Amino acid sequence: MCIGLPMRVVTGGDFFAECDRRGTIERVSLLLIGPQPAGTPVLVYLGTAVRVLGAEEARLIDDALDGVAAAIEGRPYDHLFADLIDREPELPDFLRVPSV
Template sequence: MCIGLPMRIVAADAFTATCERRGAVEIVSLLLVGPQPVGTPVLVHLGTAVRVLDPDEARRIDDALDGVAAALAGGAFEHLFADLIDREPALPAHLVAAADPAGTPPPDK
């Protein structure tokens, strides 16, 4: 599984940024997202910023990663998935139109 980490830009030039996450500092390529101002949260995978995040999305990703770590350690994790706990999963938009009125996806062809 590939996991991107939310990091905050602390210094940047046109092509790279120094990013920080929980005390860890990394030099990150900005070629996929373009120049970004200091303070911008970005999703980093293999040394490359792959997407600009809003602060709330960065927090939710951090919570999810903390939740996985807590679950693996046998600890409480439900509070870290508060946005998912009390709701049914939603179908992606491209599947909603294909679902029948009962809400079941069509069979494979």
């Protein structure tokens, strides 16, 4: 299984960028999303940026990943899924039946 990680562009060129994830810098391919300015959050799979993220979406992904790690380690994690607590599950748009 491959997990996408939010990273932030530090410096970039046309094809590659140096991206930061919690203090670790990694060279990331930009071939799928094009050049991005410094500070842009991107979703990275196996060294390739696959999508530009908004700041809030990047935070939610980080919270979810931290929540999974906390659950594995037996630490409290509910606060990391605050956006899901007391909410009815929703289907993504592409799985919803169109209303007539």
